[in-house]
Amino acid sequence: MSSSMPKTMIWPTFIISLLLLHATANAIDLSRLYGHMANPIQKRSDACHPYEPFKCPGDGNCISIQYLCDGAPDCSDGYDEDMRLCTAAKRPPVEETASFLQSLIASHGPNYLEKLFGSKARDALSPLGGVEKVAIALSESQTIEDFGAALHLMRSDLEHLRSVFMAVENGDLGMLKSLGIKDSELGDVKFFLEKLVNTGFLD
Numbered sequence: 001m002s003s004s005m006p007k008t009m010i011w012p013t014f015i016i017s018l019l020l021l022h023a024t025a026n027a028i029d030l031s032r033l034y035g036h037m038a039n040p041i042q043k044r045s046d047a048c049h050p051y052e053p054f055k056c057p058g059d060g061n062c063i064s065i066q067y068l069c070d071g072a073p074d075c076s077d078g079y080d081e082d083m084r085l086c087t088a089a090k091r092p093p094v095e096e097t098a099s100f101l102q103s104l105i106a107s108h109g110p111n112y113l114e115k116l117f118g119s120k121a122r123d124a125l126s127p128l129g130g131v132e133k134v135a136i137a138l139s140e141s142q143t144i145e146d147f148g149a150a151l152h153l154m155r156s157d158l159e160h161l162r163s164v165f166m167a168v169e170n171g172d173l174g175m176l177k178s179l180g181i182k183d184s185e186l187g188d189v190k191f192f193l194e195k196l197v198n199t200g201f202l203d
């Protein structure tokens with residue numbers, strides 16, 4: 001009947017794609033998140049009611065979208081308040097971040113992102129686990145320290161990355177130009193870095 005997807009479906013679709021990415025890239029050990037559940041309450045039927053469209057992966061309970069990341073656990077294992085999930089929800093989608101990084105590599109060469117993330121970012125980020133893994137870490141890491149820990153960045157590389165973020169935050173686009181960012185890319189790069197800063201990356 002209805003051909004267009006209701007707005008309320010965007011969230012669960014996003015979460016599902018996030019979960020699929022996690023499963024693919026093994027970013028979250030789901031068994032660790034679910035394994036400690038002592039008392040799974042009775043499972044409801046597979047399909048959630050449209051008013052409670054989010055299904056807790058652990059107990060199958062259905063909750064309303066407004067209870068995701070609202071500060072109080074509603075899934076019995078607290079999955080709806082998982083910090084990585086809630087950080088990712090504020091950030092640009094992983095796919096968007098990955099294609100952004102990919103576009104910088106495509107236009108500047110496979111070692112270009114060394115200028116941002118340091119020597120482990122050569123060869124299209126492969127020493128860091130690849131573009132998708134870095135995109136997931138940017139999405140899920142609450143702070144730049146968490147990001148450095150997730151990817152085992154060297155302290156000096158992390159401090160360099162922080163200085164790039166701080167320059168952008170202070171409106172110093174000369175820093176980006178000195179890294180070889182083209183004028184045509186400045187807007188996108190600035191927008192991307194600011195989006196991270198505005199969601200607590202430098203806190």
Ligand SMILES: [Ca+2]
Nearest residue numbers: 067070072074
């Ligand atoms: Ca909640």
